[in-house]
Amino acid sequence: MSEPHLLPLLDAPPPERRDAARNRERLLGAAKELVERDGAHAVTMDAVATAAGVGKGTLFRRFESREGLMAAVLNHSESEWQAQVMSGPPPLGPGAEPWDRLLVFGRTRLETTLLHAELIREAGRSGARASGAYSFAATHVRYLLSQLRVSGDIPLLAVAILAPLELPILEQVSLDGFPVDRFYDGWVDLARRVVGRSA
Amino acid sequence: MSEPHLLPLLDAPPPERRDAARNRERLLGAAKELVERDGAHAVTMDAVATAAGVGKGTLFRRFESREGLMAAVLNHSESEWQAQVMSGPPPLGPGAEPWDRLLVFGRTRLETTLLHAELIREAGRSGARASGAYSFAATHVRYLLSQLRVSGDIPLLAVAILAPLELPILEQVSLDGFPVDRFYDGWVDLARRVVGRSA
DNA sequence: TGGCAAAACGGACCACGGTCCGCTTTTCTT
DNA sequence: AAGAAAAGCGGACCGTGGTCCGTTTTGCCA
Numbered sequence: 001m002s003e004p005h006l007l008p009l010l011d012a013p014p015p016e017r018r019d020a021a022r023n024r025e026r027l028l029g030a031a032k033e034l035v036e037r038d039g040a041h042a043v044t045m046d047a048v049a050t051a052a053g054v055g056k057g058t059l060f061r062r063f064e065s066r067e068g069l070m071a072a073v074l075n076h077s078e079s080e081w082q083a084q085v086m087s088g089p090p091p092l093g094p095g096a097e098p099w100d101r102l103l104v105f106g107r108t109r110l111e112t113t114l115l116h117a118e119l120i121r122e123a124g125r126s127g128a129r130a131s132g133a134y135s136f137a138a139t140h141v142r143y144l145l146s147q148l149r150v151s152g153d154i155p156l157l158a159v160a161i162l163a164p165l166e167l168p169i170l171e172q173v174s175l176d177g178f179p180v181d182r183f184y185d186g187w188v189d190l191a192r193r194v195v196g197r198s199a
Numbered sequence: 200m201s202e203p204h205l206l207p208l209l210d211a212p213p214p215e216r217r218d219a220a221r222n223r224e225r226l227l228g229a230a231k232e233l234v235e236r237d238g239a240h241a242v243t244m245d246a247v248a249t250a251a252g253v254g255k256g257t258l259f260r261r262f263e264s265r266e267g268l269m270a271a272v273l274n275h276s277e278s279e280w281q282a283q284v285m286s287g288p289p290p291l292g293p294g295a296e297p298w299d300r301l302l303v304f305g306r307t308r309l310e311t312t313l314l315h316a317e318l319i320r321e322a323g324r325s326g327a328r329a330s331g332a333y334s335f336a337a338t339h340v341r342y343l344l345s346q347l348r349v350s351g352d353i354p355l356l357a358v359a360i361l362a363p364l365e366l367p368i369l370e371q372v373s374l375d376g377f378p379v380d381r382f383y384d385g386w387v388d389l390a391r392r393v394v395g396r397s398a
Numbered sequence: 399t400g401g402c403a404a405a406a407c408g409g410a411c412c413a414c415g416g417t418c419c420g421c422t423t424t425t426c427t428t
Numbered sequence: 429a430a431g432a433a434a435a436g437c438g439g440a441c442c443g444t445g446g447t448c449c450g451t452t453t454t455g456c457c458a
Contacts (some may be wrong), residue, residue: 014435017424017425017436018423018425019424019435019436020424020436023436023437044413045414045415045416049439054437054438055439056439057416057418057437057438057439058436058437060415060417061436065415065416066415125370135375152388153381153384153388155375155377156377156389157385157388157389159363159368159372160362160363163362164359164362166362166367166368166371168367169358169362169365169368172333172358172365176334176337176354178355182352186352186355186356186358186359187355189355190359193392193393193395194393196392213405216404216405216453216454217453217454218406218407218454219405219407222406222407243443243444243445244444244445244446245444245445253407253408254408254409255408255445255446256406256408256409256447256448257406257407257408259445259446259447260406260407264445265445265446
């Protein structure tokens, strides 16, 4: 009947057991390797579990679903870009004019999305959700827009600016046969109109 | 060694055999019914085939995949809206000012997308592709933009205007907890900026 | 009308995502 | 150090999407 000695501050998330952590790492490593070798679409859950020397049940307990696993891999791949944005050199990182940062942001985001296209596709809904990719970008754009003293509903304008850079949109568009360069120019034009720059 | 008597004009698509046509109709009907009754996510291919009194192989031959089937159902559902846009009463249909048409277009498109959300989701890539939903909307917006004498790369601006109304974007946004009404207002603001209206 | 090639049919079959539950490992307590 | 509860493990098992191929139907021509 003894009371717990330490009250959890802010109900802390329960820590991970040692074997669990080890297996998560093995699984993620195996997944990354297989994705790189065979392409995300060809990676089966059985294969990942086997390659990691772990049971399938474990794989699913750690990553919820195939999409979840892909999202985890994706997240890892995008984290470098996120770091560049947050603390890399200008003009992508801090230190440059907001407008210049926005332009570079758009270009690199477009490139990153295309680079990870397959992974994003395989990650499905989790791609945007579980991996913080989308909300990171949204937050950053909102920040830049506020720096630019844009008038209006900034969160929504951020959505509008980001939307054409999302994979589902890019896929629809490229079905219509747009080259990527032209697409980027178009995006710059859009950004100009939205933030209200004339030239 | 006789020559064919009739040359096909513009290599015509081969017509469908009677049984094939009959089965396609049965299948589509069964699918619509099941989707309505149980929700798209709960509809299995076996169930559709059985309900239509047809083998599974036939179902797949006619509709390619589950996504293809869902796209077909979706297409049917959207055709009414498309008809309204093309030849219904103003301001959605022809006869009103382009700007007013654009506004109503946006609102009804948003509503339609949300109404068919589940079907769109289940239709996956085919949702945009096979069902002409996306390209219809794009074409129409391009038309309205040209009527509005908008300067710039009209096809790309059309993409930019349409993008925030696509389901994947709406889903990401509503995760961030936006009410729909506010979202529509935001879209109108976006449209204003893109076409260059001050008020 | 009979016959034949092409098209379509259908259900047995397969692969893969996901679940379940009896067993093992970890961790905490005394 | 021992013991027990919690957390984790793993692989047999299941449902569903998708394929394959021997059989049937259709449409055409004689």
